[in-house]
Amino acid sequence: MTIASIRRLSPACGAEVSGLDITQPLGADRVQELHQALGENGILLFRDARLSPEQHIAFSRQFGPLEAHVVGDFNLPGHPEIFVVSNVKEEGKIKGAVYAGQYWHSDLSYMPKPSMGSLLLCHEMPKIGGDTMWANMYQAYNALSDVMKNFIGGLNAVHDYSNAYDTYFAHLKERPPLTPEQRAKTPPVEQPMVRTHSVTGKKALYVNPGFTTGIVGMPREESQPILDFLFRHSTRPEFIYRHQWRPHDLIFWDNRCTMHYALADYDFSVRRHMHRTTIAGDVPY
Numbered sequence: 001m002t003i004a005s006i007r008r009l010s011p012a013c014g015a016e017v018s019g020l021d022i023t024q025p026l027g028a029d030r031v032q033e034l035h036q037a038l039g040e041n042g043i044l045l046f047r048d049a050r051l052s053p054e055q056h057i058a059f060s061r062q063f064g065p066l067e068a069h070v071v072g073d074f075n076l077p078g079h080p081e082i083f084v085v086s087n088v089k090e091e092g093k094i095k096g097a098v099y100a101g102q103y104w105h106s107d108l109s110y111m112p113k114p115s116m117g118s119l120l121l122c123h124e125m126p127k128i129g130g131d132t133m134w135a136n137m138y139q140a141y142n143a144l145s146d147v148m149k150n151f152i153g154g155l156n157a158v159h160d161y162s163n164a165y166d167t168y169f170a171h172l173k174e175r176p177p178l179t180p181e182q183r184a185k186t187p188p189v190e191q192p193m194v195r196t197h198s199v200t201g202k203k204a205l206y207v208n209p210g211f212t213t214g215i216v217g218m219p220r221e222e223s224q225p226i227l228d229f230l231f232r233h234s235t236r237p238e239f240i241y242r243h244q245w246r247p248h249d250l251i252f253w254d255n256r257c258t259m260h261y262a263l264a265d266y267d268f269s270v271r272r273h274m275h276r277t278t279i280a281g282d283v284p285y
């Protein structure tokens with residue numbers, strides 16, 4: 001069996017999958033095919049995915065074990081597998097992670113085993129704005145010179161979750177600094193700067209502005225200009241697909257070969273409400 005229909009969304013990355021009933025079990029061949037399509041396209045879009053939390057979890061589980069976010073406050077009560085990305089207030093309290101991902105990042109790159117992929121389901125979206133962008137990190141890697149490829153190919157970078165809190169969230173009262181306990185659960189980790197995709201075997205650049213804070217063995221004054229160059233380079237418009245969400249869009253993205261950015265360009269009094277499941281991954285190599 002082959003996927004009913006798959007259509008590329010942009011030269012950078014992304015493909016839309018249609019003609020699949022994703023409320024039903026897929027079967028091993030289909031799952032394998034979708035793993036391959038994900039690794040090749042970086043993101044897969046399923047339109048009109050009217051899934052309950054149980055169906056969202058069941059669909060996601062077919063691709064690997066799910067994990068709950070380290071900051072438990074953002075998880076859906078009764079369904080710890082669902083991470084709520086939302087600005088919706090109930091009884092004066094936001095019921096999820098607000099301002100999530102408003103900087104370039106690859107999910108959980110700060111963990112020893114970063115998540116393989118995430119499946120984000122759009123429930124409510126402002127009429128205008130609130131897009132998400134993905135960058136193709138295979139293309140970013142391929143467009144480097146051989147000298148740079150060789151140089152960074154042997155290096156590890158430091159990734160630290162608290163970087164996002166100390167920089168991007170520093171001025172936001174809704175995202176207070178991590179508690180000492182949360183910080184203790186997410187000590188800095190080292191990751192290869194170039195990672196090999198476990199399905200496609202292709203190499204991808206693996207550093208991101210959200211969480212990458214240094215290069216192992218280098219003082220900051222040496223590492224930062226290199227990282228700044230790589231961040232600028234990997235976010236060139238040619239490498240980016242920008243998605244304009246419709247309610248019931250489900251996007252499955254691959255954290256091994258893409259990074260993403262949530263645009264904060266909309267009126268925050270308008271509801272933007274999403275559910276995410278997160279698939280566990282392996283140690284990058």
Ligand code: OGA
Nearest residue numbers: 085100101107132262276
């Ligand atoms: C995420 C994230 C992006 C968005 O859920 O991992 O970064 O557009 N969200 O909400």
Ligand code: MN
Nearest residue numbers: 101106107260
């Ligand atoms: Mn994210």
